Amino acid sequence: MGSLALRRAAGAVPLLLVVWTAAFFLQQLIHGDPAAYVLGNTSTAAQRDQLDAAFGLHRSPLDQYLSTCANLLSGDLGRSWITSESVGRLLSTALPVTLSLALLSTLVTAAVGTALGIWAALRRGSRVDRILQLAAGAVTAVPNYWIAVGLVYLFAIQYRVLPATGYVQLNQSPGQWLQSLILPVIALSLAPIGPIFLQARSAVAEALDADYVRTVRALGIPRRRQVLKHGLRNAAAPIVTAVGFNTVGLLAGTVAVEQIFNLPGLGSQLLSGVLGHDVPVVQGVVLVFAVGVVIVNLAVDLLIGVLNPKARRA
Amino acid sequence: MFAKRAALCAAIAALTATAVAACGGPSSTPTSTSGSGGTRAIAIGLQFATINFNPWLVPNGPNYSLNYTSAVYDSLTTLTGPDKVGPGIATSWTEPNPTTLEMTLRPGIAFADGTPLDAAAVKANFDYARTASPAGSLVTYIKNLTTTVVNATTVRFTSTVPVTDLPFDFATGAGFIVSPKALAHPSSLNDQPDGSGPYTLDASGTTSGQQYTFTRRATYWNKAAFPYGKVTLRVYSSQQALDSAVRSGQVQVAQGAAQTNAADKAAGLTVVPAPQITTAGIWINDEAGAAVKPLGDVRVRQALNYAVDRKAIAALGFGADGTATSLVVGPDSPGYRANAAASYPYDPAKAKALLAQAGYPDGFTLPMLSTQSGDLLAQAVAGYLRAIGVTVQISDHNTDFVQQATSGRWASMVFEWSMDPAAQSIASLVSANFGPHTPQQDAQIQALAAQVLGTTGTAQSTAIDQAVATINQQAWFVMVGTVGLTYSTANTVSCTDLGLATCLLSSLHPAK
Structure with missing residues (x-):
């Protein structure tokens, strides 16, 4: 298992380098002088030159790129061109917000999607099964920002049981932390529950129809054990893959949801960085998202390896 | 078996919680208005974070930095109502002659x-502001001043133009006084204010760009004017989030929007209309045609004005109190004339003819700076301009809108503008130092601007009328109308109208 993790981690390094390189060179296509943009039109040419030099923009793009790579290796992601704050610090304050959102949403989608999938698989063809399949298609089609606005109106404005906006740190108040994330997590989780439910239903149904489960049933093993130990365990690999795939989608969804709930996470930083042409911030956030995707994929591979020993040799 | 599973679940939950907690992060604990005296707290929702705490360099204005700066700095004078100025640092003032203002400062x-x-501290501030590089937008108000220390508590301002409006200017942004020690190292003001104001910045409750917490100074000289012990200014990147926050009680004061007023009232909030002094529309920043050549021709700019159906846009977007106008001033500002406001009726055929006369029968491409909140207006105008062949390229900038607007990169932009006070605003519009706008140095308009600043009474009113009419004829703007601006407050809060179309800290009090 350790060697599988090492192989996957080693394979991720070139991928991250490609993302970092693409993020840098794509932003070279943006027109205009960043120094003039930051200093305003009352600035002098000398002031702009000075700031250009501070940003390192007087050098060739290749030099700048190699310099950012060297800085990256030493853990320095540079400074925001707009606020002069360290990008590392900006990311470290934004990361917990997005991490909280993504982790909780993944747990909710995996738990709810799988539970409903098992339930429907045991009642294939029933009215409940058909309704759940219909609902899965419907929630997948509804945009998360639309769900978010509806949730705010109902639970924050109409009934005032949950906060409409804002984020509270976990170490400041675990209760308020959870409260501040309930609505964003629901908004982010509803759509991915659909595909995970469908995947779980299909995989569990297939497993329950297999010969070995029929044998287990003939041996008189209790129904619950038949389903959870023999059915679900063998159906777990495609479910885990679906959860991983949807977790990557969740990361993208945080951009819109963080705006609606005014959460100061990576999505908000990315949006303000893009709108402000703040290259170091955009590059930093893109890298963190890429690392997130790599970690999710690695976790999926390891979990599948645990569930299916044959996969460890792949 | 069950115990093992439960232990595993608990371990996963604990690991998740620890991982998230270990990272730390910002917080925005909901604030309430409970308590009394020094323990009372208030949260105000804003759409713009301050760039820094140097009041001479930040973009001025109620919706930009005025609430931030007025929390930590005292100003020479204060607003006590619409166009009414009262004491601040200065307890009294006299005008020995039309170009001299002498102020007596509060001791202690x-x-x-x-x-x-x-x-000496006051003089240090004005000397700094005149020479700061790059210059702030407030330099327009004080560039003609010479400051003299008469004695420790008396300062004299001498100007090349009449000083009638100076006390008002001091109350609305150009009179915040910073410690001379901080001015010696202005970069220290990037994130750490150094003033004598009612509050100090609480770093532990502040996350730059998101939330700023202020606690009241125990020894402040005018505590009665600031009844809240703790003030939180929260930044919302979208009007939707801001509106959710005020309706759900997370903040007690927020700028409203025409589209949300009815819902705010239904939620039990007080919706207060502001005077019609704020106009919204498109600013043509590149009147010389340096970047977009067609804009250098007055016929093209007039064509853009004829192409837009102001009444339709104002009726849909500016609320019941909005008025369609092509003027840069609203009905409650000097210079407004109803016939002049209707001087560009909706006439796309005439607009096309003017474009053809100017040599652009197929139109041209116009880059336009916008914000999320101004996007509806930008899209509406873009739709009308497309009909005459002008393709508008809209770029939304929210958190960095101010930097973009003053960068000189944008040939046009969506903007709201309050003409208050009218004389200084007119002077700003024709000034080469005024951030977003780069007006042609037209001799007639410059002469009118000089008259506006250099006269008083009827002569000044006449000059303002003529300046507004000339700007309108030159089509420097594609104004659409006056915005029915409102602000929404919780019923626990009362806001005194200062004529600024928003609530400032000094105008907020617990409701009786």
Whole structure:
């Protein structure tokens, strides 16, 4: 298992380098002088030159790129061109917000999607099964920002049981932390529950129809054990893959949801960085998202390896 | 078996929680208005974070930095109502002649760093502001001033133009006094204010760009004017989030929007309409045609004005109190004339003819700076301009809108503008130092601007009328109408109307 993790981690390094390189060179296509943009039109040419030099923009793009790579290796992601704050610090304050959102949403989608999938698989063809399949298609089609606005109106404005906006740190108040994330997590989780439910239903149904489960049933093993130990365990690999795939989608969804709930996470930083042409911030956030995707994929591979020993040799 | 599973679940939950907690992060604990005296708290929702705490360099204005700066700095004078100015640092003032203002300063005030606030400190501020590089937008108001220390508590301002409006200017942004110690190292003001104001910045409750918490100074000289012990200014990147926050009680004060007023009232909030002094529309920043050549021709600019159906846009977007106008001033501002406001009726055929006369029968491409909140207006105008062949390229900038607007990169932009006070605003519009706008140095308009600043009474009113009419004829703007601006407050809060179309800290009090 350790060697599988090492192989996957080693394979991720070139991928991250490609993302970092693409993020840098794509932003070279943006027109205009960043120094003039930051200093305003009352600035002098000398002031702009000075700031250009501070940003390192007087050098060739290749030099700048190699310099950012060297800085990256030493853990320095540079400074925001707009606020002069360290990008590392900006990311470290934004990361917990997005991490909280993504982790909780993944747990909710995996738990709810799988539970409903098992339930429907045991009642294939029933009215409940058909309704759940219909609902899965419907929630997948509804945009998360639309769900978010509806949730705010109902639970924050109409009934005032949950906060409409804002984020509270976990170490400041675990209760308020959870409260501040309930609505964003629901908004982010509803759509991915659909595909995970469908995947779980299909995989569990297939497993329950297999010969070995029929044998287990003939041996008189209790129904619950038949389903959870023999059915679900063998159906777990495609479910885990679906959860991983949807977790990557969740990361993208945080951009819109963080705006609606005014959460100061990576999505908000990315949006303000893009709108402000703040290259170091955009590059930093893109890298963190890429690392997130790599970690999710690695976790999926390891979990599948645990569930299916044959996969460890792949 | 069950115990093992439960232990595993608990371990996963604990690991998740620890991982998230270990990272730390910002917080925005909901604030309430409970308590009394020094323990009372208030949260105000804003759409713009301050760039820094140097009041001479930040973009001025109620919706930009005025709430931030007025929390930590005292100003020479204060607003006590629409167009009414009262004492601040200065207890009284006289005008020995039309170009001289002499102010008596309140004794015993000190900055947060302990430096006394005296006439020398005031002079240091105005000397700094005149020479700061790059210059702030407030330099327009004070560039003609010479400051003299008469004695420790008396300072004299001498100007090349009449000083009638100076006390008002001092109350609305151009009179915040910073400690001379901080001015010696202005970069220290990037994130750490140094003033004598009612509050100090609480770093532990502040996350730059998101939330700023202020606690009241125990020794402040005018506590009665600031009844809240703790003030939180929260930044919302979208009007939707801001509106959710005020309706759900997370903030007690927020700028409203025409589209949300009815819902705010239904939620039990007080929706207060502001005077019609704020106009919204498109600013043509590149009138010389340096970047977009067609804009250098007055016929093209007039064509853009004829192409837009103001009445339709104002009726849909500006609320019941909005009025369609092509003027840069609203009905409650000097210079407004109803016939002049209707001088560009909706006439796309005439617009096309003017474009053809100017040599652009197929139109041209117009880059336009916008914000999320201004996007509806930008899209509406873009739709009308497309009909005459002008393709508008809209770029939304929210958190960095101010930097973009003053960068000189944008040939046009969506903007709201309050003409208050009218004389200084007119002067700003024709000034080469005024951030977003780069007006042609037209001799007639410059002469009118000089008259506006250099006269008083009827002569000044006439000059303002003529300046507004000339700007309108030159089509420097594609104004659409006056915005029915409102602000929404919780019923626990009362806001005194200062004529600024928003609530400032000094105008907020607990409701009786």
